[in-house]
Amino acid sequence: MFEPVTIKDIAKALGLSTSTVSRALRDTHEISAATKKVVLEYAKEIGYQPNPIALSLKERRSKSIGVVVSEVANSYFSQAINGIESIAYDRGYHVIISQTHESFEREVSNVQHLASRSVDGLLVSLSSQTTDISHLTHLHDRGLPIVFFDRVADEIDTHKVIANNQQGAFDATEHLIKSGFKRIAHLTSSSHLSISIERLAGYEAALKAHNIKPNPAYVKFCPHGGMLYEETETAIKELLALPEKPDAIFVAGDRLSTGCLSVFKNLNVAVPKDMAIAGFSNSDVLDLFNPSITSIRQPAFEIGQLATQMLLQLIEAKYPVVEFEKKILETDLFIRN
Amino acid sequence: MFEPVTIKDIAKALGLSTSTVSRALRDTHEISAATKKVVLEYAKEIGYQPNPIALSLKERRSKSIGVVVSEVANSYFSQAINGIESIAYDRGYHVIISQTHESFEREVSNVQHLASRSVDGLLVSLSSQTTDISHLTHLHDRGLPIVFFDRVADEIDTHKVIANNQQGAFDATEHLIKSGFKRIAHLTSSSHLSISIERLAGYEAALKAHNIKPNPAYVKFCPHGGMLYEETETAIKELLALPEKPDAIFVAGDRLSTGCLSVFKNLNVAVPKDMAIAGFSNSDVLDLFNPSITSIRQPAFEIGQLATQMLLQLIEAKYPVVEFEKKILETDLFIRN
């Protein structure tokens, strides 16, 4: 069962050497048109398929790239994966996806798994638990091309693709301010993620630009190590229990935004009558949500595409690239009526 | 840059033969404890990592499985992928995901791509455009293990895992009937998909059980070949233009359910004041949607897990499996207040 045809089989059947067959199959000019024709026809007839594994062993590359994200079931990442796949597929690369579920251990394990399976490069968005990135520096130092997207590590010198999180956060916060809200809270994820830092900066900049004094009690971190909902609920309850209850929340993340809405729904607190919400989210289902929530859309598809292009460039570069680029793509403030 | 350590390097450094090193590394008994110790220590020291490609070439397997779905950005599939990944990861298999975007051509191309990259087996959910499955039968005949999930092909004799679509559809339709709706339309995808056929059957059975005469004009197919929204919009407009306008819709699909809600939102038709909707959907964001929509949840995660278990069983079976199982998992009717 499933005995694949090899070059050797063709050679034997046609009374040729394997090298001749190989040449015929690969269209070199050092072959007679006649032989080539015979080989190609016979190959087609018996359904010859080249064995990519043999090729990989020979050429020391696998024509596959590894992707490390926290969750596939997250609209931002699933859209980014679409972008990654669209480029990879066109260029003949396979995409191997792995999920960290926001766990550091799982990230280390996945990265090692992928590296040991000889992917030609890695597309990484860090888990929210990750602070130590030596599992990646190690591989990067050994020459494995790595491109970060979304949640990047500044410690590694390589290409990075992110959204303009700071500007997006600024715009969203400013939108809340201009809509008349004064006490704007900020719900965000793990404090050491690059996206959290950038978004917090944008939020603070907007407050400052409008002369609103920042209130530390208004900023809540949800590191989400598997209990996102509970963390979100606690944070929101704490916000609602404050003497000066916030009148709006700027939420920094896809899952966090929907999680936040769930909490409000379960608490039976009307939104936005009592409170306005603006959050980073790429879910188009959110458009259907009636009490308006303003969302900051990231160009997820384009980020995935660009990161992949950069990675393939690194992989296929003959000489090491000297200049590493940090590409920042603009976000889109999606305001519902 | 990135010159991986091989068994040969270790052998040379330690003055041993490659076979001895190989044996030490792989824990056979035909090796002295002393040699083993030396080899293991040195291997660890210089960071030896076995080359899985060489192994694949030797053992004629790649320890990777291919997954063919229509879209990753679909809550049903992203949850199923979670299930697939959870099992595959535990068993040391890689998961290579490819998307058809509901295109037959893309499906053929992806399947060939995966097969030629020597995956050890395939997990397939057919595209909505697919009627001819010879690209799969061909591979299956040659011995490639294939397990279908969700959208299955009855023409191929292999394991299949599906949700109880007929029962789910029956329950949802009956729920609408019991809620007092009489003129229940059915919005579904391509008419030749197994899920469409099963769901249509459940819908018709529920009508019959409650002595409601089926109205052919109430059944709308959306083959969605890339223009899902437009197709959905047309279908709904046609339904609304009927002399006897339906008062409820049973929708058969994740994307279709949210698409349907979008259309209503854009048409400014209140839901469910004018019309009730019940649909297959696994999106938890839908829970937030206020005008209630009843959703039929599929055990996507479990379906993914089960399909993967079956596939790995096929892959690792020494002797061909004779009995092929069609597993049917129950759905869950999720009724919102």
Place this chain on the structure above:
DNA sequence: TTGTAAGCGTTATCAT
């Protein structure tokens, strides 16, 4: 217990 050699499928190098 250890070494030698062949083989997995392919291509590149050198002969012829």
Place this chain on the structure above:
DNA sequence: ATGATAACGCTTACAA
């Protein structure tokens, strides 16, 4: 234009 051979990294008879 074609063939023989070695090599990619690893495992496994078979020999020693």
